[in-house]
Amino acid sequence: MRKPSGLVFLFLFLPFMTLAYNLDGNRWPNGQATFHIDIPGTAPSGVSWNAGFEDALAQWSEETDFSFLINRSYRDPCEGFTPSATNMGFPDGFGDASNGADFAVDVCGNEFGLGVLAITLSIALPGNLGFALIDQTDILFNNAFDWDIYPGTRRSEIDFRRVALHELGHAIGLGHENGEVAMMAASIGDLDSLQPDDIAGANSLYGGPGDCEILSIGINSVVQDSLQQGDCSVLELYGGGQDSSFVDAYSFSLESETSLSIMMESSALDSVLLLTDNKLNGVDFDDNSAGKCDALIKGTFPAGDYLLLANTFVEPVTCPGNTGKYKISISDNTLPVLNRSRSLSGSTNNSIFHGGATSDGLNYKSSFLRSESINVSASIQPDPSHVGEGAAFYMLILLSSGEKLAKNADGKFILLDKLSNIPPFSVTNGLPSRQDIPILKNLKGEKFGISDLGVQIFLGYSLDSAPGEIYFNGNPISFSIN
């Protein structure tokens, strides 16, 4: 990920000059755009201008991974633009946030320039993956030329359909290509349809992750890996842009709408998590919500195929590096995820802890009024290698007043003098893959005379085979009653 830097772009198509694909470094965020098209009249050949333009839209949609949607209503391509001081180049303004096309005598008051057939005006917003995100595009066809619609060999009248095809290539983020046979050649010729190079260019932007390795990741699992030399860069994964940071890509599928917590933890990386569809179109991202170097994506996502990208900043912001180890947990538990799962000995493990405090059963928060009724619950998903073993569960509550409390086997909270005396509150002969743990029900501060109290709750489990080693949530459930 890069720090973003508003951008405007302008492309020309020249008639009488004599084009592998070339990306201009921009991309539509979701692989699709809606064009408003309603140009009155027909070409001398009898084909309507609308039909010619829609043919060009359909070629890109049918032959590439980009989709143009059609809205058969007129939008002035110059709405929101005014002539610039020099009457040359890109007009002033940022348009009207819709995509239109029309014939015009000038470029929103600016000159077309000698021999320019058509101009695509694009507005892109700063992106954070090394490319700008295209937000709007408008196409102006130069009225100074005689236009028609026909296939094949170029004539003195200009074929509107092939010029539209070329400009739409700019509209989706392609630059000129002079080294291969392509509609994206800088000058018009006898070609009247998309060429393999044009299609490859579009698909490198919108067709998914190319040659980068994709590992699968399961829901309710943990992976530990690192970003390092030899990994794909964002630039390689997306097929363009300028982001050289390393990225690991994971795939997973949701059979139905699912609430997910996805946590990336690292002490070496400034973690960045990106969730995309299987074509790399953005769904969600986070670069800094859970902790100093961690990232957390939490939400409800529809059924479908997804890619999860573990990334970092080209220039680290809050953490030291842009290579190093990380851990990702992905869970469909609706409780907040508690990161930094730990063990007493410091060994690494792949357990996932969840827990939170709520007064309405929906929103988890960290500060309550004395009059609010507080419910606290948690769940433990043990390391998969521990499932089925004999185990004991522990609960430790630290109060800001200094007391330590533990829950005992009778379900009572007892004062603890030493942490090493902590009793288990439950034992099992076979650890399940998930253990739900209710902690507090309807606790009202005012009922117990509690005020200005901070509460931290840790949960843990140990295996009968190694009773001294307790696995617990490094970040506690934490809240205050005021």
Ligand SMILES: [Zn+2]
């Ligand atoms: Zn061009």
